Amino acid sequence: MESMSFAPILIMFLCFLGSSQAALKMNFYAKTCPKAEKIVLDYVKEHIPNAPTLAAPILRMHFHDCFVRGCDASVLLNSTSNNTAEKAAVPNQTLRGFDFIDKVKSLLEAQCPGVVSCADTIALVARDAVVTIGGPSWSVPTGRRDGLISNSTEAANNIPAPTSNFTTLVTKFANQGLNVKDLVLLSGAHTIGIAHCNQSFAARLYNFTGNGSGQDPSLDSEYAVKLKAKCQTPLDNTTIFEMDPGSFRTFDLDYYKLVLKRRGLFVSDAALITNSTSRSQIIGLAQGTVSNFYTEFAKSMVKMGKIGVKTGSSGEIRKNCAVLNS
Template structure:
């Protein structure tokens, strides 16, 4: 997005012992949850499941390449709230505002895309393939379809029963996040600084809305009424030419200008030129470890980036998964089974 994990300082032997127990407990939980995931989980129950997903993606993504970024973002947003359990797909009800209604998810797209695949799978194998697995498979297959990296997607996830809009703000890193916030939110999911740099590399594709993502950097950075001094001045002029007011909620801007539909190293090169679109992008250069990672990636080969990105995606898509008897297999991804 370090070869070393984030370390936490403790002052006493008692706190070391307590911390060790907590960390061990988290690792055991994550290990047991991930253990039930396996490659070709549906080999016997729905042998053509993954092919149905891939065929649909390969047929439709070439006609709608702008969906790749949102579908990958959906995968990220799902996993950061209650784990990778398709809670992001649930609709709000009269008594509950679901994750879809949360501010970070209000610009998500691709829900219908997921629903159409789910319908195909339900017709072939009713009540077998989870919506959570569909999100994970679609994220990978969509990226591959535009010539990007591939990664292993073991399956066997089950769908969660809870979706709460307020949890999106506390769990999903915002584009306005500073470095310490990014580190904290990634660490809470078992992801380290290297994962942070690599997963941020997904910003090499897609667009962002002006007002929710970066307008404050142009017109009122940190409440100063001015421009973010860390932003390249020429780049700022280009941004202001499209995002003419801080209240613009319709205009979109390419996250990696010039190659926003190509999964390449452009994002890292832009960040080093102080042309990262978000505050969170610029924040990655304020730490020596993450800046070094970015430089290595920008100067390295595309194949190396792909291989490293794949490792981080494999980690992220196993965060907090529900398996075995946890959750359910939804018949309709937007609604809990009755």
């Protein structure tokens, strides 16, 4: 009886999911704000070349947004006296680029008040920023609306941590409708950007056992020496390290090559070669062409950008991305 009663609910859920995704479309603002996407692109092309390292955190912001209540710009909301928002959660405390998104949104509001959502703004800026630094492009269908809820606990629970093992990663991705291939491809974004020592990888160097000592045996020993030279104590909260040393500003295949050499910076990077399926995929990517990586990465980004989107009359179109409309 329980399985019979569950089936209609599942079908209804799948229909709702499909219909919400179908509501997104290319050039959604063609009539309501025809210059919207050009406004975003022009601003990104003007400013990202002067701050190319901002592309990675904005891409990460998009990822973190979509993994909590879907791609609804809930990551942009400020905390209030009655609510601790996603921004305050540990995974989001090192996010950068909020002011960049706010500036783009202000330009959109000046052109078309109350039309373009913050959720679409993040999605468009993330894509355009990556393209501007020479990375892959992908389609960004628009029509997302902004969520009304932002909760730090949900962010802490849903966003994969750099200390996650393979099972945890697969579970958290599956919860969002993403598979192992998506996990491998989206992890490829680690080819750009930087990480903070104590929040990301210090435990691999000094406290892998959890008892105040021990180094992660899966970490290449020579690489560990280099990491320790910069991250000299487990409590170092200021030192940063390149995710992909030597080409951290270039969207290339080096990340996968480093992971295979046991030089992935995070536990979550190292976890990708503990499973035969994901390891095989990484070997294929590392031995393949950049253009193939770009093509496959684009597919996963399009898929991620449709997670739990709010459309139609759901949510709202925020005037200010950091606060709900009054």
